[in-house]
Amino acid sequence: MRALLVGSGEGVAGPLSSTLRADGWTVWTRSDVTCRERGDYCLPDVVVVVDRPSDDDTKLIGSLANVGRLYLSSADQPAPAFRPEGWERTVVMRYPFSLARITECMQSLALHDQRQEILSVGTATLDPLAGTVARAGRGIDLGRRGCQLLHCLMQNPGQWVSRDHLLHEVWGHDFEHSTDVVAIYMNHVRRKFDASQPQMLFHDPAAGYMIKAAGSPA
Structure with missing residues (x-):
């Protein structure tokens, strides 16, 4: 800790x-x-x-x-x-x-x-305490920061979350680097999380990132 x-x-x-x-x-x-x-x-x-x-x-x-x-x-x-x-x-x-x-x-x-509950969106689950992520029961290793980023998104399913918000939540408000670090980590998360599965993670350059259940309306 x-x-x-x-x-x-x-x-x-x-x-x-x-x-x-x-x-x-x-x-x-x-x-x-x-x-x-x-x-x-x-x-x-x-x-x-x-x-x-x-x-x-x-x-x-x-x-x-x-x-x-x-x-x-x-x-x-x-x-x-x-x-x-x-x-x-x-x-x-x-x-x-x-x-x-x-x-x-x-x-x-x-x-x-x-005391945080396990989060779920569609077939995806995240255990904040254990730091584990799964889709359809299959574990996905996203690393510590990857889990923290996904946690922020899963707290707001179906909503856009800005890169600034993710930066502040995961790295702190006084982090001296640009939001490029969010893009780098989120690219890694998206590749692993959506690999060989219906897309759940979405990116908009202006709005940020969003998670929603596969097949959900935009």
């Missing part, structure tokens, strides 16, 4: 980052842009805010919709002021706190999306 650590509390962030990496987490910080330059950046599963976030931190947090966040606060630190609509999954923990309690809470926030 993926965690983004932001804020000013280096005394907590350092040990926490080491503990999470030892447990198999991928950990990013605000200044860690290497992942984006390699093109490997995608949305974190949970955001951890340690004490006072900077203006850049707050801007980044605000761009990550539907991601659970944990706010670690000193005893006298006020509760977070950034609580925009759609951020219901915010947990505030005040000092003293243990690394074990922090990681337990992060795990709970990160696994919130496991």
Whole structure:
């Protein structure tokens, strides 16, 4: 799972980052842009805010919709002021706190999306938790990002989804590359998903991408 650590509390962030990496987490910080330059950046599963976030931190947090966040606060630190609509999954923990309690809470926030139901459109199914895709019962390996892109489309069957929307949902609002990365990945998804089967994925240069059951009216 993926965690983004932001804020000013280096005394907590350092040990926490080491503990999470030892447990198999991928950990990013605000200044860690290497992942984006390699093109490997995608949305974190949970955001951890340690004490006072900077203006850049707050801007980044605000761009990550539907991601659970944990706010670690000193005893006298006020509760977070950034609580925009759609951020219901915010947990505030005040000092003293243990690394074990922090990681337990992060795990709970990160696994919130496991309650998502299996999506289906026509003969196609997608399990968001397992990251598996099938058509007519036959598995299709689309990779992590391919599943994320297909998930966005299957949440809106029969509707056009723009490349900008897909870019923001899968790679994050601050991703520095163009929407060409969406076209590259979607070409891969379409080739594998529609191979030797009736077409379900459609592309319009102006409107974006759409999934609909084979044989459905336009």
